[in-house]
Amino acid sequence: MTRILIVEDEKTIAELERDYLEIEGFTVEIASTGLMGLDMVNKNEYNLIILDLMLPGMNGFDLCKKIRENHNIPLLMVSSKKEDIDKIRGLGLGADDYITKPFSPSELVARVKAHLAIYKRLVGQPKEQELLIRNLKIIPKSRRVYLDDGEVSLTTTEYDLLYYLATNPDQVFTKDQLLDKIWGMDYFGDGATVTVHIGKLREKIDKHVTSPFIETVWGVGYRFQI
Structure with missing residues (x-):
């Protein structure tokens, strides 16, 4: 039900x-x-x-x-x-x-x-191995994220966006590609949705690092830096 x-x-x-x-x-x-x-x-x-x-x-x-x-x-x-x-x-x-x-x-x-x-x-996705990238730890089994041993609170969409980028490092994704992968082909929204969620992720995981994890590739999209 x-x-x-x-x-x-x-x-x-x-x-x-x-x-x-x-x-x-x-x-x-x-x-x-x-x-x-x-x-x-x-x-x-x-x-x-x-x-x-x-x-x-x-x-x-x-x-x-x-x-x-x-x-x-x-x-x-x-x-x-x-x-x-x-x-x-x-x-x-x-x-x-x-x-x-x-x-x-x-x-x-x-x-x-x-x-x-x-x-x-x-x-319902199968659980993968933990990811440790610099001072960022992602635990798929519990869907938890830690930065410098402190837990980072993420929404479901924020977590899935972060996990997808982190498991495909150094690849550039357009907003349309991320909409398709995270929100699905039937989603009615636009690129602004991706922009806002990327911004929220940056506020939570990039504020205490000298080199940001999520990089903007101007005119193209975003990529995750290891």
């Missing part, structure tokens, strides 16, 4: 999203405020969260940040705000996708299915 939580204060929109998802066989619950959503996430197990940005009590940005402190499941942020800065902020806080209103229910269902498939594929 796949359980989805919708955090949305507009009842009509929440019920419409729920109806379309239930037609596809998902079990759906609704929270009408940010605080209610946080309480439900802490008390129950969900496979995916659909999170509206404008919520009473606690906005979507703050709720996303709180959820990411303990949960790495797929999180889709929806909002009527179309500015790039809002999208970048949402992805930077740990959202896996950012959908602008209005959108068709069928598009939402397609994105939900795509992210669930990506998460299932990545979590």
Whole structure:
């Protein structure tokens, strides 16, 4: 049983999203405020969260940040705000996708299915040997990352992006190649998603090193330096 939580204060929109998802066989619950959503996430197990940005009590940005402190499941942020800065902020806080209103229910269902498939594929990958690259240690068995013996907290997408780059050192990957490999061919997003996740990774693993692990190859993409 796949359980989805919708955090949305507009009842009509929440019920419409729920109806379309239930037609596809998902079990759906609704929270009408940010605080209610946080309480439900802490008390129950969900496979995916659909999170509206404008919520009473606690906005979507703050709720996303709180959820990411303990949960790495797929999180889709929806909002009527179309500015790039809002999208970048949402992805930077740990959202896996950012959908602008209005959108068709069928598009939402397609994105939900795509992210669930990506998460299932990545979590179910066979476990490989530990990687030790300079002062960075990656442990696939537990999906943990350490820098100078201190653990680095990464979202599921951040970890998979780091692991893919680290296991293919000195190779240059375009944003489209990384979107295809990490997010999948059915993903609706664009290169900005990769840019934001690369930026978050750099904040977490490159801030205490003299030579950065992730290098930008201008006009082409990114590569991991050993």
